[in-house]
Amino acid sequence: LSQLFRPLDLLGMVYRTIRQGLIDMEAMYNLIDTQAEIADAPGAPALKVTAGEVRFDHVRFGYDPDREILHDVSFTVPPGRTLAIVGPSGAGKSTIARTLFRFYDIQGGRILIDGQDIAQVTQSSLRASIGIVPQDMVLFNDTVGYNIGYGRAGATQAEIEAAARAASIHDFIMRLPQGYDTRVGERGLKLSGGEKQRVAIARTLLKDPPVLVLDEATSALDSRTEMEIQDVLRNIARKRTTLIVAHRLSTVVDADEIIVLDQGRIIERGRHADLVRADGLYAAMWARQATERDEPVMEPAYSTPH
Numbered sequence: 001l002s003q004l005f006r007p008l009d010l011l012g013m014v015y016r017t018i019r020q021g022l023i024d025m026e027a028m029y030n031l032i033d034t035q036a037e038i039a040d041a042p043g044a045p046a047l048k049v050t051a052g053e054v055r056f057d058h059v060r061f062g063y064d065p066d067r068e069i070l071h072d073v074s075f076t077v078p079p080g081r082t083l084a085i086v087g088p089s090g091a092g093k094s095t096i097a098r099t100l101f102r103f104y105d106i107q108g109g110r111i112l113i114d115g116q117d118i119a120q121v122t123q124s125s126l127r128a129s130i131g132i133v134p135q136d137m138v139l140f141n142d143t144v145g146y147n148i149g150y151g152r153a154g155a156t157q158a159e160i161e162a163a164a165r166a167a168s169i170h171d172f173i174m175r176l177p178q179g180y181d182t183r184v185g186e187r188g189l190k191l192s193g194g195e196k197q198r199v200a201i202a203r204t205l206l207k208d209p210p211v212l213v214l215d216e217a218t219s220a221l222d223s224r225t226e227m228e229i230q231d232v233l234r235n236i237a238r239k240r241t242t243l244i245v246a247h248r249l250s251t252v253v254d255a256d257e258i259i260v261l262d263q264g265r266i267i268e269r270g271r272h273a274d275l276v277r278a279d280g281l282y283a284a285m286w287a288r289q290a291t292e293r294d295e296p297v298m299e300p301a302y303s304t305p306h
């Protein structure tokens, strides 16, 4: 009998790992499309994204009902604008992204896209509208072309290549032994962190979602790769509503709004210049970064005494 349960255990483990990490949520949802905890409301309509406004309205959430993680979180990202979420490790940054994707139902408040409560629309329509560039992409054991094309069923080779070009990965792919037919993943060619992230970006470009969640890598990429990726990300964020879980201050300077999260509360908000002027935590992080240029400063940089 234990034989019978083993694959299920494994699946559960993989599922939990991915849920924890915001690693590659979209892929996961397509692999395991049943989820006991979250159900569509009876007769739920599909989400209709018209402009792409994302709104958190007094959101309260805890993974465990006895331990609230997000306390009364409210923000609005107007259509096409960029919100950066910064704060120390464990502040709840990824949790915001997970609740937007409706991995979990919130306990208070509402999350709205173009005025529609995400708990009242079908999960499939919600997830089709949100693209995620995870910090650590899990590649399928298949060709690099397949891994990009996965972003949209029925994409043509020309569309896949256009997406790869826009993500600055086309030239690299053309130099591989079998070009787009080169197998990658655990059993194929291993790609570097930066290459995998570009594959994720190309996949997302192909999906062309109105709402984008970028989970910035904590691990250091070399500074040239980092700059190239930031350029590409800036481009794809331009016309879409974007939430960035940011670990580097350099990414957030241009954001339309920055929220500084600490222990699940928004403690500061504004644009970069406002926050520097306000001379609070964000300003302290910024000052620190000025002296420690290439360091990913977010987590160790500050924590408030409580």
Ligand code: ATP
Pocket: 019, 020, 063, 064, 069, 087, 088, 089, 090, 091, 092, 093, 094, 095, 096, 299
């Ligand atoms: P980091 O910058 O380190 O990724 P974060 O700001 O994204 O951190 P979250 O991952 O959102 O932080 O975690 C916020 C809090 O929620 C933490 O206290 C964490 O321990 C808790 N938490 C995260 N995932 C779960 C889970 N699946 N079950 C229970 N608690 C969790």
